Amino acid sequence: MTKTVFFDLxxxxxxxxxxxxxxxKYSFKAMNVPTPDDKTLQLFIGPPLNQTVQKYSEIQDPDQVQAFMAHFHDYYGETGWQENAVFPGIMPMLADLKAAGYGLAIATAKPEMFAKKISTRFGFDQYMTGLFAATDDEMTRTQKDEILAYGLARMPEKQLANIVMVGDRANDIAGGLVNHVHAVGVLYGFGAKAELVQAGAEVLADSVTDLHRKLLDWQV
Incomplete structure (x- = not known):
């Protein structure tokens, strides 16, 4: 038996x-479309970009959505992916889990090219058995349930009771539950407690330290 943890990014x-x-902000300016406030923009973090653009802005036409995404990729591919920081405590947690024999993987709706850059930059790849992400054009395999299913088929552990999906947004929790694995919500990220509870999170972690303990004790 190998306990396996899929982490959102x-x-x-x-x-x-x-x-x-x-x-x-760069993309809205390039499209000459009013930019939502920062509180609304934070809702874009996590779910697929093509969905959040239509949900939280004036951009509705599919061609315009694709143009917006192209601008975003231009900025993010050059600069945005580097404007990133690892939450304190994450690296010791990953090291401890790997030392304890856990299988670790990333499951993110971020395009694969960006996810790989970030994983390499911060050294996640030394702990991860797999990295599973959206396709680079964000047209297929964009939903978390699809990404997780893709990852599950490629990881060695097949006993669903030994697998957990960890994330900070409702789509992470839903993706885990659709695939019949445990779902743990983290409260230090970008999703609210109510969002995670409503999505069906079985366990909530208040901090990285709390997540570390719960995963090692397998309180999932």
């Missing part, structure tokens, strides 16, 4: 707020 392993918000 933005808001779970890293604080990516600065780079994403800067990228969004």
């Amino acid at each position: 933005d808001g779970t392993l890293t604080d990516s707020k600065k780079g994403i918000l800067n990228g969004l």
